[in-house]
Amino acid sequence: MAAKGESLLETRDLTVNFHTYRGEVKALDHVQLSLYPHEVLALVGESGCGKSVTALTILGLLPGNAHVLEGQILYKGEDLLKKSPEQMQEIRAEGIAAIFQDPMTFLNPVLTVGVQLKEAFLVQKHLWTAQTRDKSATGAVDAQIRGFLLEKETEKEGSKRESGRDREKIAEELSKDILKLVRLADPERILTQYPHELSGGMRQRCMIAMALARRPSIIVADEITTALDVTVQAQILTLLKELRDTIDASSILITHDLSVAAETADRIAVMYAGHVVEVASTIELFRKPLHPYTQLLMKCIPDVRKPVTHLESISGTVPDLIDPPTGCRFHPRCPFAMEVCKTTKPVLKDIGNGHLVHCHLF
């Protein structure tokens, strides 16, 4: 699973600061990441390491007090940072979809799931005019939906546009199909229900369905299973892997849980205090963690198969990013810190096989 040709999305030297009344929070510092087609890339790190900020920057959803100092986000050969908000909205619709942690905050509580899901189809203008419809066949289009649309089209031979009621009906059929795609049983009933009537796992599936309605090529999943129970978490993570294979959607899975990443991701990028400290394929990373932070982090997580009597912890705490440590941001907590670590920032070095490490030791 090493570097395989063209990347789908790439960030170069992404540096983001936040204005706060206490000072400038240096949230991201030269973040380099690539997402390749047909993969799940996990972004792993502790709270405040910049994993969510990375996601928000990619999506163009940074809050007003944030500003990008430097860097590029390349998607289909274009720099997303140069896009207007309107263009970004279009990209979030068709290119890069987002799913967040708490589905209840993102679903409208006063509308049924059906209304919200149908809207996702109805706003896609190109679906509803015969001339542009064929264009939507490019990219990661779910064959199921595609076939369905074509079938409807032949039925409606003659008329160029559907009437409003027809559109509603088609959108409803599409909604049902997409709910089946995310493995929700009884989609007819779910469409008539309000978000509060659904369980957490079902709501998260609805969010995924909505994100898929726009047939994105990339899904950014920010801590999507954190609010869920383990048995439901396992279901959702399996779904994410399935979607990679069935509709060829690559995902960026953001999680604080290294075990979740181990089970789901093809590659893992470990972040610490705004730096990407190590990137490798999941198997490589677990076999041969190189960065001291990754090594220590792995000792901190209990494994149910091998009960231990002593768990490691990393001394010290995550630094305050208003005044981050100079040089390598991990040096105050690093057992191998050298003089050079305090003064010079390491570079993200490729040590072969697509294994990147941000450390002076290598």
Add this chain to the structure above:
Amino acid sequence: MPDEILVVKDLKTWFPIKAGLLQKTVGHVRAVDGVDLEVKKGETFGLVGESGSGKTTLGKSVLRLIKPTDGQVYFDSIDVTKATKKELMLLRRRMQIIFQDPYASLDPRQTVGSTLVEPMRLHKLVSTKSEAMKRAKELLLRVGLNEEHLFRFPHEFSGGQRQRIAVARALAVDPDFIILDEPTSFLDVSVQAQVLDLLKQLQKELGLTYVFISHNLSVVQYMSDRVGVMYLGKLVEDAERDVLYKYPEHPYSYFLMEAIPVPDPEYKKVPKLLSGDVPSPVNIPPGCRFNPRCPYATDKCRSGDMPFYTGSGGSYHRVACHYKVDFDSGSEVLRPQMN
């Protein structure tokens, strides 16, 4: 029962649902619905279960922070549910709780010192101010902080340090028994172990008894001697830790263990997914509560009461399932009636 410090008998905590103009009670959320358990002196009893399974409500009902609807809680042979105000005050000194969120459980306007001194004064454990401050200093050292932290406010501390302060506050009244309600779920993994190890060390030094509540099964495994699994307000299985984690006998415990993510990408796991979600505690399915999601359920499971059976893991192993299922082959045999 000299060995058991806590005995819970058929404890029920129901919350009424009120509706309509006259706020009539139209139903109940059966958060805890008939739990029996015993905790021995000096041990850590782990309580696991998914959100909404009633773990926290059970913990709070044991301390009578929520008044239980029915059932008994004996702490050192005193019935907590019937204790008078005076008795309760004495009990509260001996039974403490540490909450999940150290950002919410500490008063932002009190210094660490006054947070620690207040419970001592309330329980009349100290007579003078200087004595109180001396004790507070000792407590801070005990939990790995130092004297200069006495005059700081909670916002000056990180999450891990705050949780240490919460531990110090619980220890301020010299308790025998502490309920730890998800004490590390707000902390990052790199500091989680520091707090867990502190708790373990304090238990050893002070002979404390813990009830450790968490949805994180790996953490519970690390901390507990015995573990009980809750589902929809009922305990479905409890056993010695290693028995439960290696040979779970209740189908729910089994699927729960299977769903724990493993930090090893090369570990070939056959995905065994449980379908569906936890039902609402308002409409509890009849019979075994797990039957709508259980792939092994039969008609026997869909009605009647669900008794406990003795599991194969020794005298402390109880399983609330009619069948002994071989999870690899899927074959099931009826368990013998317990006498």
